[in-house]
Amino acid sequence: MSDSPESAPVQSIIPTDISQAVESASQDRNLVWFGLDIGGTLCKSVYFETETSQDKVESNGDTIDIQNLQHYLMSSETYGSSGIRDSKLMLKCVTIGKLKGNLHFMKFETHRMKGAMELASKFNNVSKIVLATGGGAYKYKEDFKQTLGVELIQYDEIHSLVFGIHFILDNVSREIFYWDNPNFSDTPEKRFLSLAPSSVYPYLVVNIGSGVSIILVRSQKDIERVGGTSVGGGTFLGLTSLLTGVTSFDEAIALAEQGDHTKVDKLVRDIYGGSYEKFGLPGTLVASSFGNMNLDEKREKAKKEDLAKACLITVTNNVGSIALLCARISKVERILFVGNYLKNNVMSMRQLAYAVEYWSGGKNKALFLEHEGYFGAVGTLLQHMN
Numbered sequence: 001m002s003d004s005p006e007s008a009p010v011q012s013i014i015p016t017d018i019s020q021a022v023e024s025a026s027q028d029r030n031l032v033w034f035g036l037d038i039g040g041t042l043c044k045s046v047y048f049e050t051e052t053s054q055d056k057v058e059s060n061g062d063t064i065d066i067q068n069l070q071h072y073l074m075s076s077e078t079y080g081s082s083g084i085r086d087s088k089l090m091l092k093c094v095t096i097g098k099l100k101g102n103l104h105f106m107k108f109e110t111h112r113m114k115g116a117m118e119l120a121s122k123f124n125n126v127s128k129i130v131l132a133t134g135g136g137a138y139k140y141k142e143d144f145k146q147t148l149g150v151e152l153i154q155y156d157e158i159h160s161l162v163f164g165i166h167f168i169l170d171n172v173s174r175e176i177f178y179w180d181n182p183n184f185s186d187t188p189e190k191r192f193l194s195l196a197p198s199s200v201y202p203y204l205v206v207n208i209g210s211g212v213s214i215i216l217v218r219s220q221k222d223i224e225r226v227g228g229t230s231v232g233g234g235t236f237l238g239l240t241s242l243l244t245g246v247t248s249f250d251e252a253i254a255l256a257e258q259g260d261h262t263k264v265d266k267l268v269r270d271i272y273g274g275s276y277e278k279f280g281l282p283g284t285l286v287a288s289s290f291g292n293m294n295l296d297e298k299r300e301k302a303k304k305e306d307l308a309k310a311c312l313i314t315v316t317n318n319v320g321s322i323a324l325l326c327a328r329i330s331k332v333e334r335i336l337f338v339g340n341y342l343k344n345n346v347m348s349m350r351q352l353a354y355a356v357e358y359w360s361g362g363k364n365k366a367l368f369l370e371h372e373g374y375f376g377a378v379g380t381l382l383q384h385m386n
């Protein structure tokens with residue numbers, strides 16, 4: 001089988017040369033289950049701590065490594081230089097396939113994959129196979145085999161995402177939320193919706209990762225990638241780093257929180273002196289992102305904070321308007337925004353909520369999910385175990 005994504009099947013097809021390994025790992029009930037979503041910026045990892053692995057701890061020769069692994073993962077919420085565990089998202093007592101257990105959510109920067117593998121190599125024999133999706137499931141397949149002797153079983157990233165969303169909606173009651181009055185009050189209310197997966201269809205899912213994929217989901221299995229844009233979370237992080245010198249996403253967000261993008265962007269009112277009423281464009285609308293930065297006097301006054309905020313608004317508005325166009329073309333009202341760009345990024349969520357509500361005349365609503373970046377990784381476990 002080719003490792004190229006172009007030739008990837010919808011679900012994993014296990015090649016002959018590893019089918020035996022997979023078969024024996026499945027029969028032997030793999031001791032430790034990991035689902036990875038190895039993206040362009042972040043590697044998301046879901047660890048399924050099962051009752052089975054607890055049984056094995058008592059009776060198996062691999063006992064020490066499993067206990068060490070479990071202890072290593074659970075005794076801290078940070079690992080190495082970029083790894084973190086999102087302990088608040090942990091799910092207790094979920095059932096996947098025939099197994100019950102707890103789901104733990106972790107992530108680290110993909111460019112640190114080599115270090116992560118070195119770390120993993122310290123826990124021998126705990127897993128013969130690891131389920132994986134995202135571009136890195138292809139890019140790092142051989143490295144996993146060579147370094148760890150682990151077979152990466154590949155699953156398609158968009159199908160994994162949708163399977164993961166469906167499962168989480170089915171298992172978590174406070175998952176979907178929206179922002180009430182996103183632009184009219186200083187502290188907009190975050191409100192949860194209880195929507196059964198079956199009543200959420202059809203919907204558009206806008207996955208804001210490094211780049212952005214927009215998927216029309218008619219049912220769990222009837223999905224279509226209806227759009228995308230290369231201007232996504234990677235663009236925000238890249239441009240903000242370039243313009244302000246920040247070195248992390250958290251720093252970029254913190255800077256943007258203090259900024260004023262109107263010092264950088266050219267607004268409708270800068271051009272009209274007010275609103276462009278005939279076509280419903282308010283004076284405060286951005287007419288041209290970064291459109292004031294060709295002027296020396298404006299450039300001198302723009303602070304790093306303002307530049308960071310302008311980057312955030314540029315990316316967010318662009319994603320919002322492409323999402324809305326896709327929703328119109330696809331004739332759907334519900335738009336779910338996911339992906340790690342939204343992590344601790346209330347500014348972008350509010351902006352998306354406001355833009356979607358405003359430009360659709362209240363017809364469309366922007367919805368968000370608590371497990372924002374982990375659906376793909378969860379989806380690999382579901383596809384393999386069900």
Ligand SMILES: Nc1ncnc2c1ncn2[C@@H]1O[C@H](COP(=O)(O)OP(=O)(O)OP(=O)(O)O)[C@@H](O)[C@H]1O
Pocket residue numbers: 037038039040041042043109134135208209210211212232233234235236237249250339340341342343373
């Ligand atoms: N700790 C972090 N480090 C780097 N980027 C972060 C971090 N937290 C949030 N982000 C944002 O999340 C984006 C990556 O999101 P996500 O993990 O959903 O995508 P990805 O899977 O890496 O990308 P793609 O799906 O395009 O391959 C980054 O581009 C950045 O904007």
Ligand SMILES: CC(C)(CO)[C@@H](O)C(=O)NCCC(=O)O
Pocket residue numbers: 039040134135157209210211212213227228229230
């Ligand atoms: C390439 C992927 C699918 C990798 O997850 C993502 O980064 C993406 O959808 N980028 C946008 C590509 C485009 O449609 O222009």
